[in-house]
Amino acid sequence: MKKIDVVTTSKSYPVYYGKGLFSKLKFLIDKNRLNRKIFIVVDENVHNYHSTKIDSFISGIDSKVCLYSFNANEINKSSSRLNDIYSALIENGFGRDTLIISIGGGITGDIAGYAASTFSRGVQIIHVPTTLLAMVDSSIGGKTGINFDSTKNIIGTFYQPEFILIDTDFLKTLPEEEFICGLGEIIKYSFLTGGEFLKKIKKGLPKSLKLNTKLLLNSIETCTKFKARIVENDERETKGLRKILNLGHTFAHAIEVERGHTIKHGQAVILGLTCSLYLSRKLGIINENHFKEYLSLLLKAKDRISLNFFYPMKIYEIMKRDKKSFDDKIKFVLIIEAGNILVDVEAPANMVLESINNGMDHFLVS
Ligand SMILES: NC(=O)c1ccc[n+]([C@@H]2O[C@H](COP(=O)([O-])OP(=O)(O)OC[C@H]3O[C@@H](n4cnc5c(N)ncnc54)[C@H](O)[C@@H]3O)[C@@H](O)[C@H]2O)c1
The missing domain is CATH 3.40.50.1970 (Rossmann fold)
Structure with a gap:
């Protein structure tokens, strides 16, 4: 065992x-x-x-x-x-x-x-x-x-x-749409780990994870090991280390609430990661090549998430009252490149709103 x-x-x-x-x-x-x-x-x-x-x-x-x-x-x-x-x-x-x-x-x-x-x-x-x-x-x-x-x-x-x-x-x-939700977190881990795991996810993704047993098992093992090591070093999120696990989640939780929970958590994570990428780019944190590479990975899930409309301002207001905001300032987890993550980043409201617009726009059905 x-x-x-x-x-x-x-x-x-x-x-x-x-x-x-x-x-x-x-x-x-x-x-x-x-x-x-x-x-x-x-x-x-x-x-x-x-x-x-x-x-x-x-x-x-x-x-x-x-x-x-x-x-x-x-x-x-x-x-x-x-x-x-x-x-x-x-x-x-x-x-x-x-x-x-x-x-x-x-x-x-x-x-x-x-x-x-x-x-x-x-x-x-x-x-x-x-x-x-x-x-x-x-x-x-x-x-x-x-x-x-x-x-x-x-x-x-x-x-x-x-x-x-x-x-x-x-x-x-497990229904296919729930596999997509798991995939949202798996993509997050591939951004957190970088290296071999990111390569494997990029290579294996065109095929459904349900059918790709080898990649599935490898993902469970890699994500568990990675999360275990983070939790061991920062069990109660007091040292900042555990905060990297929230990559995409400040946006995601607000999107879930704005959608009235009609969107699944994992789908919201995919949207949230996309918004985070845009914010990382607007703040000049990520370079253009990495931005494009990671965005294309997230857009592989595009057909599985369809939005008819969204209210960026409402999402922003929900984020402001989110538990990760202190002193009325929202703190973001952003990406420099896979394996290199920044926590507690503040951003001007207009950039956050633009990132919500740009990120979620990819998933709008016309
Ligand atoms: N505690 C944490 O660290 C942590 C981390 C990430 C997410 N979360 C929370 O996890 C929740 C999302 O979890 P989830 O995506 O597993 O959703 P979920 O628990 O709602 O399960 C999704 C759906 O799949 C069904 N289902 C479950 N197992 C099944 C199976 N084997 N076969 C068929 N159907 C099955 C469920 O009935 C449900 O309809 C969110 O509330 C989120 O906040 C917690």
């Missing part, structure tokens, strides 16, 4: 990854001597598609086990759904010796992680990511959260899991 260790100040834990690993879940719970009272928060779509293996896992548990089915969308990543999880835990007699298992994409992982970090002052959690985005990014690093009053992830904690189990078999049922 392949694994990558994440060693943070608060906890060290493994990320197990490979094909068909879900069948090893009980073995790994026993091996890691985790709590026996199990509360599963499962994405209801995932449960529908994968009921045989999830139910078989449940029937193999000889202690208390409860399944909470969750309708994963950004509206439900909320305090009311969180309260439902707390109620289900309490009504079913769960306490401090609980093990929560989240099975689903980033939304399920974020809300289940937040519940785990707060219920009974913190109980154990295992993440079983089932979307590509969650496998390459959101399940790793311990950020949990919910949305509040239409601000994304504004309430949350840092809370590391006991382990993460990535079973690529879950991806067999």
Whole structure:
């Protein structure tokens, strides 16, 4: 079984990854001597598609086990759904010796992680990511959260899991548009790492990642390793290092809110990365060759995202109240070249607005 260790100040834990690993879940719970009272928060779509293996896992548990089915969308990543999880835990007699298992994409992982970090002052959690985005990014690093009053992830904690189990078999049922969302984060990592990984992504991208198993596995491994190293050195985003993971995300989160969550997070990341490239160019941070090279990579996803209209000023206003702005100034993560990233960059309003216009214009359908 392949694994990558994440060693943070608060906890060290493994990320197990490979094909068909879900069948090893009980073995790994026993091996890691985790709590026996199990509360599963499962994405209801995932449960529908994968009921045989999830139910078989449940029937193999000889202690208390409860399944909470969750309708994963950004509206439900909320305090009311969180309260439902707390109620289900309490009504079913769960306490401090609980093990929560989240099975689903980033939304399920974020809300289940937040519940785990707060219920009974913190109980154990295992993440079983089932979307590509969650496998390459959101399940790793311990950020949990919910949305509040239409601000994304504004309430949350840092809370590391006991382990993460990535079973690529879950991806067999993942719709193509969700692969594009994972691709958004993978392109982000290729900009962060540069080098060989960027070359592989450029070469492999014309083919759907769903069909390119080798590149898929390589992406999961590379992104996980990269994020693990960043998180190890800056678990709570206090040293600035972890901020590079937000490349494209200041724009992306605002775009998601402006769209009323009708656009998926990963699609918004592709738009956000495009806007970031334009802003990097306007500020003279990136050279023209790199700009064109990276833009063409992002535009490979062009057919999968279509906008009829957008309001740049609204996006800008949402960014201003985003949690990454201090002293009423928005701080951007921008790109000099792949592998060389600048954080905490300020920019004049007119340049930000122009970057939103230029970046998002590529995805407008006429
Ligand atoms: N905590 C972090 O560090 C972090 C990082 C990046 C993103 N995020 C968060 O992650 C969320 C996005 O995550 P996501 O893209 O995984 O979205 P998601 O959880 O909404 O899942 C996307 C869709 O895919 C379905 N699905 C999940 N697994 C499936 C499978 N195997 N087969 C078929 N359908 C499946 C879900 O039901 C859902 O409809 C956002 O809320 C974002 O803020 C968190």
